[in-house]
Amino acid sequence: MPVGRSPYDRGLRPSADPQESPLVSSTPGPDLVLAGTVDKAADAILVGLETTAGEPRLIGDHFLGDAARDVLAGLVAVGATGRRDQVHRIPAPSSLPVASVVSVGLGGADDRTEDLVRAAAGTAARALTGVGHVSTTLAPAGLGAVAEGLVLGSYRFTEFKKPADDDAPSLTRIDLLVDSPRDKQTKADLARAVAVAEAVGVARDLVNTPPSHLFPAEFAERARTLGSAAGLSVEVLDERALERGGYGGIVGVGKGSSRPPRLVRLSWTGGKKKAPSVALVGKGITFDTGGISIKPAAGMENMTSDMAGAAAVVATVVLAAKLELPVNVTATVPMAENMPSSTAQRPGDVLTQYGGTTVEVINTDAEGRLILADAIVRACEDEPDYLIDTATLTGAQMVALGTRTPGVLGTDAFRDRVAAISQRVGEGGWAMPMPTELRADLDSRVADLANVTNHRWGGMLVAGLYLKEFVAEGVQWAHIDVAGPAFNTGGPFGYTPKGGTGVPVRTMIAVLEDIAENG
Template identity: 45%
Template sequence: MSEITTSSLSAAEVGGDVLVLAARAEADAPVLLGEESGLGILPDLSALPALLSTLGFTAALDAVVRVPTAALEHSRRDSLAPTLLVVGTGDGDDVAALRRAAGRAARDLAGTEHAVFALPADTTERLAAVAEGALEGAYVWSRRIPEPTAPLARITVLTPLGPLPRTLLRRSPADGAAPVLQRARVLAEAVAATRDLVNDPPASLTPTAFVEYARRAAAAAGPGRKDGRLEVEVYDDKRLAADGFGGIAGVGQGAVHPPRLVRVAWTPRVKDAEHVALVGKGITFDSGGLSLKPPTSMPTMKSDMAGAATVLSATLAAARLGLPVKTTAWLALAENLPGGAAQRPGDVVTIFDGTTVEVTNTDAEGRLVLADALAAAVAEEPDVVVDVATLTGAQIVALGERVAAVMGSESVRDGVIAAAERAGEDFWPMPLPAYLRANLESPFADLRNAAVGNRAGGMLVAGLFLREFVGRTPWAHLDIAGPAYNEKSAWGLTPTGGTGFGVATLLAFLEDRITGARQGTDRAE
């Protein structure tokens, strides 16, 4: 993870190897962003837009250009970083544009020792956007073979919110940026951890290996805390069978590596803390089982555990930040493989709550493992439950590769949308039409897991299936099949491969569950 600090000094005093600026596209010439804030501590750069135009730089979205500082005509050019990097924001200049621009710049600066970001950062919202974008954009998957270029090592964000030099103060400097940077670091590390898990080869990240990772990560976040406790509980294959988790056990029965269910609970030391359950689909590799996928669909199926990685990372981030919200993550882990003991189309399984399901399509396995985990989660009577899954190809058909779907109880669905907007992630509300419920009717069980041969409303039918297992608990289902994994070129702060999509939204959603009475002032005995 890159080191990040803030400074209220001038760019000349901070130094660095590269000075990062952002520009908005205009008809005549690019317009530098932030003259009223971040650029106020820079020398006169009024000639730069005209120079950018001569270089053919239009400030189009995600465009970048490097300019030697020596090309500038002003008396203080020698005191600046030797290179300027300008990133385009298209016609945007809002918080989302700043987050994306900072991420795009950080991606381009791999291998650089120290970059100074002079994007607008005069409010906590803008500073958070720049810091989060820069940290997430600087990500590289460290386990790549051969080794990747090292990420940007040091980031300094110029902001008036940072501490003033002691020579200008009569007392110790105040740092209004500190809590903003702390949250940005925790969030970026959570996103990076999710990306790492998704990028790992499926032979390395088996259900058992995922369990061991969860144990290590929780151990790193939990010991010595006085504001709450962090616990990990693991259901092995024998316990899954004995306790009636027929969905998870059935999906995993064809694999050499047995399935697991993991419960990770953050319990803050506050009275009446609201309880949010997060349930994640964790299919560490999905071949489709006996309903085998076509070969072209399999290379990305190592990412079918992104939901579990997302809810784990969000829960650990909540613990690290000490959020006064009880958060329980349920990771439903299995490999879906066509072994000799694999689940067959036509089998009937019994979910944890006693519901029987006819398996008509073994490639509709995600909803089976989620059903078990949802049933276990709601048995603890949380105030709200949210499940996250790379569940359906229909989500990609409907919304594309960068927009996720959310459906469920109206209040929770709207809460997710609001949190996503602040987090800079794109979710779209989807309905659960009553007439589609008929697709789940079975003559042999309470439900069937898929309507074979009927692709109409596939994403919505999957949501209706999951709704059967939440009872009256307020609930939302997040289908992140498209945005969780980027098969194409990197863009903005998003790398190729695992994206970490959803972590920022879940963290913002958890923060929104905090009320004034739950800010930690009313400690439990």
């Protein structure tokens, strides 16, 4: 049974001017189909190998019947051991109705985790070049993880590239071999996995879209399109409304750009009045030069990713609607471009955040916290039970935790809950403290706060302390810093491509599901 495309499946509509904002959508991923036997029309079979007692063993070998022994022998003959992410391809035995067999290693059976399965499936998807239709026996290792890994691993962003000249087919269909393909729960598990993976794809698409084509007004329009298609209520504030409303952080950061800022609000009311309410906030800097405190030129092109938090939040609230979660979720998404010009805010300027707090801008490159603070205060006016904000906020996150581990800060209990869920789903969030002694370093000589300290110590933690000033009393809050994990500047690995990763969509949707189930 093919799983249909979701209403937000990478179909991002352009604004009115197609020259200014062409349609941006990635190459559609493969259809995932539940099946009980190998389709004769398939080009290849994808199998998983694990090691048990030091010996390779096929996963789901019963789907291969009598050919299983020949498949395993052929793979061993070419050096397959089941080592994690090891990929081999051999001609298929004549008893199988396909041309070749592709294997991927999952490592030791006793060490296997859901995310290792997801990563192996992603590695396999990236290796399936020249294959249009594949059957796979991987599903017994974990249907949801396998499905997510296959969709995420096959992700490509090709909107701005010429079509390939070769005639090699692209991967368009994957048959997941299961014992009961008509089982309702199996169908539901697959549908959820595909929906989650496609939501990650939406976030990746937005992050990968260059700043020439994704600026605040266009980003807001795409968020409106995605939200409306999912049945969300949508509100967009333009620069005039932001000025009138007192959103000094968003307006201040956007002052240097010819492309003015926006604030987008997307609401899903999936629960009853007594259902938990969750606020999501994401940093939407569509490009960050650093402003007057300009960044070094080397690597500045990667600042196209500085709206990854906003992309993840937009994708997550739309996914919550797609999954019909019984929670009330509102995303408040500030969008601006941080540019240097004669109209840009200066180091030493004082702005007034939404809600009245004055801030001395010491460093214009610490702009994310300024727009987030406005959005957090606005989100807290709805009196949510929980608030999650996420941002590519600090280089200090990468110094402390590397490029793959998000830092999670906030109120202790909810911070730990979010970090634990992030680790469970494979995004690896790590709980971090907010030492009280660092707060005094944000005191300003002329305003209520300074936006940075006068030293380089604990930069990620200080940013969390800044945001804490704007979180309403009694709200359970978590801040997820994804400066490194949201954008992969290295080579692809597992189900993670080069460029936008979609982190932390899977963490946030899992937290919403956990809140819906457990309160």
